[in-house]
Amino acid sequence: MSTTWHLPDELTERYATGRLDPAQVMSVEAHLARCGRCRAAVPYEPEWLAASWERVADVVDRPAPRLAERVLHRFGVPGHVARLLSATPSLSRAWLAALTAVLAFAVACARLVPGDEDVLLAFLLVAPVLPVAGVAVAYGRHVDPVHEIQAATPMSGPRLFLLRAVAVLAVGLGLTGGATLLFPGPLGPSAAWLLPALVLSLGLLALSGRISPLLAGAVLATGWFGAALICHAVLNDRFLPFHPAAQALYGAAALALLPLVYLRRRRLAPGEPRWTRPQWTRP
Amino acid sequence: MDPTPVDTTVAVRALTKRYGRSTVLDRVDLDLGRGVTGLLGPNGAGKTTLLRCLATTLAPDGGEIRAFGLDPAHRGQRTGLRRRLGYLPQDPGFYPHFTVFELADYVAILKELTDRAERHREVRRVLAEVDLADRARTRVRKLSGGMKQRLALAQALLADPDLLILDEPTVGLDPEQRMRFRALVSRLGESRTVLLSTHQTEDVAALCERVVVMNGGRVVFEGTPRELAGVAAGQVWISDEPPSGSALFWRTADGRYRALGENPPGGTPAVPAIEDGYLLLLGAPVEAVA
Numbered sequence: 357m358s359t360t361w362h363l364p365d366e367l368t369e370r371y372a373t374g375r376l377d378p379a380q381v382m383s384v385e386a387h388l389a390r391c392g393r394c395r396a397a398v399p400y401e402p403e404w405l406a407a408s409w410e411r412v413a414d415v416v417d418r419p420a421p422r423l424a425e426r427v428l429h430r431f432g433v434p435g436h437v438a439r440l441l442s443a444t445p446s447l448s449r450a451w452l453a454a455l456t457a458v459l460a461f462a463v464a465c466a467r468l469v470p471g472d473e474d475v476l477l478a479f480l481l482v483a484p485v486l487p488v489a490g491v492a493v494a495y496g497r498h499v500d501p502v503h504e505i506q507a508a509t510p511m512s513g514p515r516l517f518l519l520r521a522v523a524v525l526a527v528g529l530g531l532t533g534g535a536t537l538l539f540p541g542p543l544g545p546s547a548a549w550l551l552p553a554l555v556l557s558l559g560l561l562a563l564s565g566r567i568s569p570l571l572a573g574a575v576l577a578t579g580w581f582g583a584a585l586i587c588h589a590v591l592n593d594r595f596l597p598f599h600p601a602a603q604a605l606y607g608a609a610a611l612a613l614l615p616l617v618y619l620r621r622r623r624l625a626p627g628e629p630r631w632t633r634p635q636w637t638r639p
Numbered sequence: 640m641d642p643t644p645v646d647t648t649v650a651v652r653a654l655t656k657r658y659g660r661s662t663v664l665d666r667v668d669l670d671l672g673r674g675v676t677g678l679l680g681p682n683g684a685g686k687t688t689l690l691r692c693l694a695t696t697l698a699p700d701g702g703e704i705r706a707f708g709l710d711p712a713h714r715g716q717r718t719g720l721r722r723r724l725g726y727l728p729q730d731p732g733f734y735p736h737f738t739v740f741e742l743a744d745y746v747a748i749l750k751e752l753t754d755r756a757e758r759h760r761e762v763r764r765v766l767a768e769v770d771l772a773d774r775a776r777t778r779v780r781k782l783s784g785g786m787k788q789r790l791a792l793a794q795a796l797l798a799d800p801d802l803l804i805l806d807e808p809t810v811g812l813d814p815e816q817r818m819r820f821r822a823l824v825s826r827l828g829e830s831r832t833v834l835l836s837t838h839q840t841e842d843v844a845a846l847c848e849r850v851v852v853m854n855g856g857r858v859v860f861e862g863t864p865r866e867l868a869g870v871a872a873g874q875v876w877i878s879d880e881p882p883s884g885s886a887l888f889w890r891t892a893d894g895r896y897r898a899l900g901e902n903p904p905g906g907t908p909a910v911p912a913i914e915d916g917y918l919l920l921l922g923a924p925v926e927a928v929a
Binding site: 410413414417418419434435436439440443500501502503504505506507508509510511512513516622 | 696730738745746751753
């Protein structure tokens with residue numbers, strides 16, 4: 357719409373210096389909205405305007421944090437780390453829903469048939485494998501669709517893997533621990549999965565520099581179930597893997613694996629290409 | 640022909656990669672400088688394997704890479720190289736539930752842009768570069784193939800990389816987007832090292848100061864696009880009848896026949912194009928189009 361009337365200089369100056377009452381401001385701004393000539397006459401600082409537009413654009417474009425990001429942020433995790441973790445395959449809603457369903461089923465069975473040793477044994481055998489499975493599918497070419505892109509970034513390799521592994525372990529152990537508290541009876545027997553879970557998780561981290569986490573997880577889970585089968589079939593004691601003596605063994609193994617994982621932390625690079633030393637050197 | 644650029648930024652020596660008994664890269668030597676270099680070759684020539692080695696996502700079995708003096712065989716230097724690298728893989732994957740902005744933001748974090756304001760400014764910049772600014776809030780699963788390709792290109796541009804590795808970047812782009820892409824890449828190539836693989840000889844002609852042709856895991860040509868076309872000098876002919884003695888010929892849009900090799904009966908010489916030189920280098924028989 358064209359206009360023939362324009363703001364007098366004196367009015368423009370009073371507007372720019374904030375010396376108009378609200379009604380006059382509204383009137384002036386209504387005119388400025390449709391008059392380019394008067395808009396151009398209002399003095400402004402280009403840097404301030406550019407910064408303001410940038411702030412506006414940031415608010416408009418910035419995606420709202422996802423639920424997982426908001427939860428992590430509440431626990432003090434920095435925003436950029438929370439965003440990185442929100443892409444972890446084993447922290448997806450589907451994965452967490454499946455994990456929760458398995459644990460809820462175990463708790464429901466234990467409460468419906470209190471004192472049933474089979475239910476407790478099944479829970480104790482499966483519980484240590486759950487966090488291991490989460491770490492196994494947290495990082496790698498075969499489980500992460502963006503792996504090829506992220507493998508060429510400086511954050512890839514041990515840094516990202518360890519970050520994701522710690523988050524998945526925390527969530528996995530937390531949820532399984534919560535389920536344990538809901539089990540009927542004394543806490544001790546139903547919490548006997550914790551140390552095996554720690555040992556298996558640390559074992560996966562220790563192995564992951566040499567083989568893929570998926571393969572390491574499969575090897576460890578097979579070994580764990582195989583050992584339980586041997587205890588049952590050969591030694592005739594289904595609960596042998598959870599006896600106090602076995603727990604002491606797990607504790608010692610965890611203490612041995614912790615420094616090993618720490619020392620090898622820069623080599624825990626699943627999916628990271630194994631570069632050999634140059635075979636040929638430029639003259 | 641001097642195949643070594645004056646200001647070499649990336650040097651590859653005797654690079655070898657095998658999968659089982661198959662040798663995909665066979666002692667490849669290559670020098671890259673600032674500017675855009677096109678990598679041509681048929682499927683299975685080793686282009687993607689070479690690009691993945693340069694992008695540090697695949698380790699070679701032998702040989703050596705130096706990029707900006709950094710050796711990716713050393714862990715620390717590999718990370719240093721990744722800080723200067725932008726990589727568009729052949730099959731870029733995405734998180735379909737992420738928005739365009741979130742995906743670019745995610746990769747920006749992986750590139751160590753941790754300050755939110757700076758990172759978001761950079762994300763908006765690269766999305767504007769590939770004309771996706773108005774799709775920032777669209778979920779990736781709702782993007783067309785061309786838009787996904789532009790998003791993949793945008794993430795490669797994050798953090799202003801010195802070395803851009805683009806594996807078939809023009810796949811899925813329509814002609815207008817391809818023109819925009821060419822303008823963008825030629826501008827980037829003024830101050831950076833850009834290596835792109837493509838099947839499109841038009842892209843090479845329009846964009847690249849240098850061209851490398853691979854076949855069977857080896858570099859069979861390295862030079863300028865004009866020199867590649869020059870390979871076919873005196874061997875390109877136009878005739879009205881299908882040439883019987885020539886293995887390389889096809890019917891053109893005007894109904895005549897373009898033949899490579901010996902002069903067919905009634906043939907008149909034609910100005911060689913990059914495609915002619917490329918085809919002669921590969922020696923691939925071309926089916927005559929009836």
